[in-house]
Amino acid sequence: MSAHGFKSVFMAASVVGAALGCYLVSLNVASERAKLERVEGKIVLAQQDIRVLQTEIGTRGRLAQLERWNARFIRLSAPSADQFVDGGFQLAALVKPDKHPAIDAPVVLASAPAPEAPVRPVVISDADDTPPPAVAKHPDAADMLHTASYEKPAPVAVKPALPPVEKRPVKSVATVTAKPAKSATADPLAPLPTAASSAKGGASKPVSAKPKDITSAR
Amino acid sequence: MNAPTPALVARPERLRLVGQRRQVLAVMHQRLMFAMIVYAGIIGLIVLRILWLAAFGDHAGRKEGVVALVPARGDIVDREGHPLARTIDAWTISLHPKKIIGNKLDLARTLARLMPEKTEADYFAMLRSDKPFYYLRRRSPPALVQAINAIGEPGLAIDSEPDRLYPQTSLAAHVIGYTDVDGHGMAGVERAFDKELSDPARRGQPLTLSISSRVQxxxxxxxxxxxxxxxxxxxxxxxxxxxxxxxxxxxxxxxxxxxxxxxxxxxxxxxxxxxxxxxxxxxxxxxxxxxxxxxxxxxxxxxxxxxxxxxxxxxxxxxxxxxxxxxxxxxxxxxxxxxxxxxxxxxxxxxxxxxxxxxxxxxxxxxxxxxxxxxxxxxxxxxxxxxxxxxxxxxxxxxxxxxxxxxxxxxxxxxxxxxxxxxxxxxxxxxxxxxxxxxxxxxxxxxxxxxxxxxxxxxxxxxxxxxxxxxxxxxxxxxxxxxxxxxxxxxxxxxxxxxxxxxxxxxxxxxxxxxxxxxxxxxxxxxxxxxxxxxxxxxxxxxxxxxxxxxxxxxxxxxxxxxxxxxx
CATH class of the missing domain: 3.40.710.10 (DD-peptidase/beta-lactamase superfamily)
Structure with a gap:
């Protein structure tokens, strides 16, 4: 009897609970929707701002204004017919690097330790076919390095034949300091000569090697 | 007047009274019941409405009309999509002489300083006139709007209203044309496609011309x-x-x-x-x-x-x-x-x-x-x-x-x-x-x-x-x-x-x-x-x-x- 009496109460409670749950879900959905709409509204406002800013930039950078700036300061002009090339090959064919005589790029082996400098070949030269006497007298690892180089031994200004060993360091300094004027034409982007004479000697090699490749390809 | 005597039977007038009371009560019950039904109906309606709103209705803070970016008049763009004509919100400064409360002479002097296109005397005449409304400046720069706002005069109104802007100024002007104050096309494309540009269904999409602005x-x-x-x-x-x-x-x-x-x-x-x-x-x-x-x-x-x-x-x-x-x-x-x-x-x-x-x-x-x-x-x-x-x-x-x-x-x-x-x-x-x-x-x-x-x-x-x-x-x-x-x-x-x-x-x-x-x-x-x-x-x-x-x-x-x- 009592159970029967409570049954209706339970029924009512569960119905109320279910209704409340449904209502809460609906409320949740509504609040999420509201948030979404607020975000959408913000997006629209931001788009409006973007539009205004774009319009302002467009107005300030209008073509007539750009043209005026160009005419006054930048002075760019339309490319002429000769500036168009068919492809990479034609472009490469247009580039003809200056042929540098190897005299501009003597190989200075900067890796040589300072104390051994007198006995190692500082400047490679075949102006006189006879190798420097120091090399002949003291064959060591430095000579092998010289042999492995791709550098075509190039003539240096004719030196007095077979300078004595103790004079050589003086001469090497002279060549290194005399180089900048010549090598400026060879490679304008190379570092300062006193700082990295070795880098220069290395960099000038591929440049002088390149024209050979192109001409052989043609 | 006789003294009251114990009555063996109810007196007929008393009986009549009881019948009347009952009748009155019945009527009252009837009326109360009717009022209750009416109130219950109203409450029921409100409850139903609340339930309906809770289930399907919109929430209170909903804003209408900002969900899409539709300009007041369609954009005109060139073939690469660069805008040639756009409608943006521009600040408009207007004057309502009736609402002026401050010193009109001072105000005229300030206005002449801020907007030198008219003289002090002109502004003073405008302030004293009987006309309800003047445009002082349309499409005014923000700095001026700020300065006008700082005067704090209720007679000076600042509104933002849609305004047609041609970002490339005179570029292709004869092709694009222009609009009048009310935003209707008066020449060129603005006139020829006035209907498309102002149609709410179509103005969201820009009108793409064959013009190339760089070539132009x-x-x-x-x-x-x-x-x-x-x-x-x-x-x-x-x-x-x-x-x-x-x-x-x-x-x-x-x-x-x-x-x-x-x-x-x-x-x-x-x-x-x-x-x-x-x-x-x-x-x-x-x-x-x-x-x-x-x-x-x-x-x-x-x-x-x-x-x-x-x-x-x-x-x-x-x-x-x-x-x-x-x-x-x-x-x-x-x-x-x-x-x-x-x-x-x-x-x-x-x-x-x-x-x-x-x-x-x-x-x-x-x-x-x-x-x-x-x-x-x-x-x-x-x-x-x-x-x-x-x-x-x-x-x-x-x-x-x-x-x-x-x-x-x-x-x-x-x-x-x-x-x-x-x-x-x-x-x-x-x-x-x-x-x-x-x-x-x-x-x-x-x-x-x-x-x-x-x-x-x-x-x-x-x-x-x-x-x-x-x-x-x-x-x-x-x-x-x-x-x-x-x-x-x-x-x-x-x-x-x-x-x-x-x-x-x-x-x-x-x-x-x-x-x-x-x-x-x-x-x-x-x-x-x-x-x-x-x-x-x-x-x-x-x-x-x-x-x-x-x-x-x-x-x-x-x-x-x-x-x-x-x-x-």
Whole structure:
């Protein structure tokens, strides 16, 4: 009897609970929707701002204004017919690097330790076919390095034949300091000569090697 | 009065009272019940409504109308999508004299300082007037709005209202047009497409024109330079795609600024490219030759005509600027722009065939384009006799708009098919309609080398842009002033096509009353003033349009060069 009496109460409670749950879900959905709409509204406002800013930039950078700036300061002009090339090959064919005589790029082996400098070949030269006497007298690892180089031994200004060993360091300094004027034409982007004479000697090699490749390809 | 006695039975009046009470109670119960039902019904309705809202309704803070970005009037963009006209919110400062509470003299002084376009006295008069409302400034800068706001005067109202802005200012002004204060189109595309631009359903999408603003800028700039150099009173230019009829650039000078359209003079408002019709002279000659070739009157560029120094016909005498005084080929007639040779060709062609052809090309009608500013081509009408046929043959006595001339050249060089020019970009929503054939493809092909010859060796040498194979025809027409052809005042024009070995674009430029300068050695003919404009413009726009310059390519010049007599 009592159970029967409570049954209706339970029924009512569960119905109320279910209704409340449904209502809460609906409320949740509504609040999420509201948030979404607020975000959408913000997006629209931001788009409006973007539009205004774009319009302002467009107005300030209008073509007539750009043209005026160009005419006054930048002075760019339309490319002429000769500036168009068919492809990479034609472009490469247009580039003809200056042929540098190897005299501009003597190989200075900067890796040589300072104390051994007198006995190692500082400047490679075949102006006189006879190798420097120091090399002949003291064959060591430095000579092998010289042999492995791709550098075509190039003539240096004719030196007095077979300078004595103790004079050589003086001469090497002279060549290194005399180089900048010549090598400026060879490679304008190379570092300062006193700082990295070795880098220069290395960099000038591929440049002088390149024209050979192109001409052989043609 | 008797003393009350115990009653053995209820007295009848008492019984009557009980019956009455009961009746009253019943009525009261009835009324209470009715009121309760009414209240319960109302509460039930409210509960139902609340439940309904909770389940399906919108929440309270919902904002309507901001969910989509729809401008008050549609944007106009060019073919690459750069905006040419936009509606943005602009600040408007207005004055309500009735609501002023501060010292009017001080206020007038402040306003005159902030907005110096009117004097103190003017502002004071406005403040004291009985009018309810004045616009002080529309489209005012934010700094001014801030300063006005800082005055704190309730009579000064600051509102933001939609305002039409043309970011490129005067670029393509005659194509775009402008709007009035209420935002209705008054000219150009704004007027022609007013309905589309203001329709809430369609204004969200921008209206895409066929204009390319970079090409337009190049044309305007070069043409304006020529206008100033030769002190011309006006100029017009059109660049069109020959295959689709899309107008890539169209300008009329002097230019106007649509942002302040009210300040433009009628001369600036006038669209010379579509509304103005001009006798464009020799630029007409290729049509006559094409008609003659198509109808078999002229067999080819090698046909010989007798070209004396002067040709007396039908009671008039036709002259040449460069008289041959000998027999000459059609190629030479074209190259040196000989009126005498052309007149003979037109005479052989006859009135009827000429009229039919001009009709097919649309030269006897109104300009065929979406804009409302359209001129009607002028022709001799009822006076169209054999002599008029001859003069039309070399471009006198018929007046067309520069756009029509461009359309004619497009027809002649796209293989002979007429497509109406359009100001809207051709795409899926605006496809290329079926054209109508006017010239045969063969005639179209053979005209290429003839017009290239004019630029290589003839009157149009200065129009050549190296590598771009420009072909075209100069035209110098005497201006009709008070019914007489002036001997000194000209309209010069050039109609060109490039690249001539496979025509893609046509360019027409025109100068109205150019003056001679030192550099032109006193000449005012087209070869000296408009031809260089074409050369410069083509060198600028052709790379943008994807035309690759190539000095090794030419149309088949072997067709015409053998018929040109080289002076030794």
């Amino acid at each position: 800028q190049a044309l305007e700039n070069e043409l304006n330079a020529a206008l100033n150099e030769f002190s011309a009173i006006g100029a017009a230019g059109v660049i069109m795609d020959v295959h689709t009829g899309e107008v890539l650039a169209m300008t009329s000078l002097p230019e106007m600024n649509p942002n302040v359209a009210g300040k433009a003079t009628p001369e600036q408002m006038f669209n010379r490219a579509t509304l103005g019709v001009f006798e464009l002279g020799s630029t007409f000659k290729p049509f006559t030759l094409a008609m003659a070739m198509d109808s078999g009157v002229v067999s080819g560029p090698g046909q010989i005509y007798n070209c004396p120094d002067a040709l007396p016909v039908y009671g008039h005498v036709v002259h040449d600027t460069h008289p041959f005084g000998r027999r000459c080929s059609v190629a030479e007639i074209m190259m040196e722009s000989s009126n005498i040779g052309m007149a003979q060709m037109a005479d052989q062609l006859g009135i009827q065939r000429q009229k039919a052809w001009l009709k097919k090309m649309g030269f006897l009608d109104r300009v065929d384009i979406e804009l409302k500013e359209r001129g009607r081509a002028l022709n001799p009408g009822s006076r169209w006799g054999p002599f008029e046929t001859m003069t039309i043959g070399f471009g006198q006595g018929i007046a067309v708009a520069p756009l029509q001339l461009a359309m004619g050249y497009a027809t002649l060089f796209n293989g002979g098919i007429y497509h109406a020019p359009t100001i809207l970009k051709r795409d899926a929503s605006h496809p290329l309609p079926q054209g109508r054939r006017v010239f045969t493809a063969d005639t179209s092909y053979r005209m290429r080398s003839l017009l290239r010859l004019v630029v290589m060796k003839g009157t149009g040498k200065k129009a050549d842009a190296p590598g771009y194979r420009v072909g075209g025809k100069t035209g110098t027409a005497q201006k009709l002033i008070n019914g007489r052809y002036s001997q000194t005042i000209n309209i010069t024009s050039f109609a060109g096509v490039f690249p001539m070995d496979d025509p893609r674009y046509v360019i027409v430029v025109m100068l109205d009353e150019p003056k001679a300068t030192k550099d032109t050695y006193g000449f005012t003919t087209a070869g000296w003033n408009v031809a260089p404009v074409v050369s410069r413009t083509v060198s600028r726009i052709a790379p943008m349009l994807g035309v690759r310059p190539d000095k090794g390519r030419e149309p088949n010049m072997a067709e015409v060069l053998p018929f040109v007599h080289e002076e030794k």
